[in-house]
Amino acid sequence: MRWLQALTASEQVALLFVVLFGFLTLLTVGLFLNSLREREDEEARRASELTWERVRRDLRAAWIGGSMFWVAWISGPLGATLLFALFSFLALREFITLVHTQRSDHRTLIVAFFVLLPVQYMVCGTRFFDLFTVFLPVYGFLALPIVSALADDPRSFLERNAKIQWGVMVCVYGLSHAPALLLLDFPGYTGRGAFLLFFLVMVVAASQIAQEIATRTLRRRPVARRISRSFSMRAWWIGTLTGSAAGGLLFWITPFKIGQSLAMAFLTAAAAGFGGLVMKALKKDAGVRYWGNRSSITGAVGLLDRIAVLCFAAPVFFHSARWYFAGAAR
């Protein structure tokens, strides 16, 4: 551990990526070789083929996620901001497609896509973090209904505005906290933002995987069966506690002490678990099962499905971390 501390911040980050990609390579090679193994009977072979199909999809997602993370890091503040801005744009496009906006929302949507989104990421890229946290909830959310009102259409005014504000909240505000973590220079922790993002992603991933496994094996009574037939409080607790444990184990890559790290991971994992449920409710309302349903009206690509959980967890984690550092600096 001593020699790790002796490295510079960027060397430590480079090491983090070497470990991450090395692990992914080992995993991919191992799973691939396993899929090549001879099976005795037809049934076992079919089953293994099906598992391989599913595993391959998850692996590809992990590789894409890892590469994105790396590209965001090496390209610096500008690149990271641009990359996540693009993802926000694609996610919001998908969201708006599915919630069935009206004709009179046209100008409001233009403001959301071509004013609010770029400004939010510009503020993020230039590190005005005080403005960054209030720009959308204060200025943005007041500007949207004004533009809507000017469109002169009173029919379901509140509902139409709520849809657009929700889209902006999740796809722009939530997601923009991921590059903000990379860019935020905490006192005494400069240049190590990648570790915080890594911490966030690992906690969310661990809690989601644990929750998924728990849902499959436990088969508890669902708490909100009309929204999700699989979501149960016990599975949520298992996911959240696993996420907290993962955060506790990773405390040494963060500036936090073990207890603080546990608490933050708990909050983050809890937000992620409930975030998944809220997204399911939105999907049910829109009448699609997956955001990326192939046969759906739009042919959306399913990006929202992958980042929705992160959109909920990122702001919660970002603000907890920011308060922690504000307290530590005092």
Next chain:
Amino acid sequence: MTLAAFTGQVLSFIARLITGAQGHWKGCPPLAEQRIYIANHQSHFDLVLIWAAFPHELRAQTRAIAAKDYWTKSAFRRWLTTAVFNAIYVSRTRSSPDEDPLEPLAEALAAGDSLVIFPEGTRSAQGHPMPFKSGIFHLAEQFPHVPLIPTWIDNVQRVMPKGEVVPVPILCTVTFGAPLQLRPGESKADFLCRAREAVMEQRPDPAAVGRLAEAD
């Protein structure tokens, strides 16, 4: 790469960024054979969208139709329609009673090109397409070997409603159905009705998707 080809690339990139421009080849593969695509028409964006949904190889030999009076007004418009889109000009008003407005289309088909036609003749604001004009019947009669591909462009009216200039990013799909041919002895009205129904059949069904959504 010429300037025209570059402009084409940029336009199709913008169309993809804003709408996704996904082509769903449900009834036929994207072959580079001679075809007539008949599509619903809801927005000025339709043509760029259908063009961006084509694979690259199909774009060069698939020609759209442009109104002569509007698209030859300025040098830029003429360049855009001829060099970039390789469009065929059709005059909306007849200068003499003998003039056949379909003649340029027949010429292009005789030369082996594919066509994109919006048989409603104008943009329809409502969900259902308007009755088809008889042009496609005459073309199908003259060129019985060329299959007609019914095509539905979905969601595009939300991207750019009538009267707006800035498009809003919303995902659109272009669905291509099974080829259609004129049956021996089929009357004009029957054929036009059948073609219109074939186009409407390609519309993705939100209700069916909703039913699938029950399982969770």
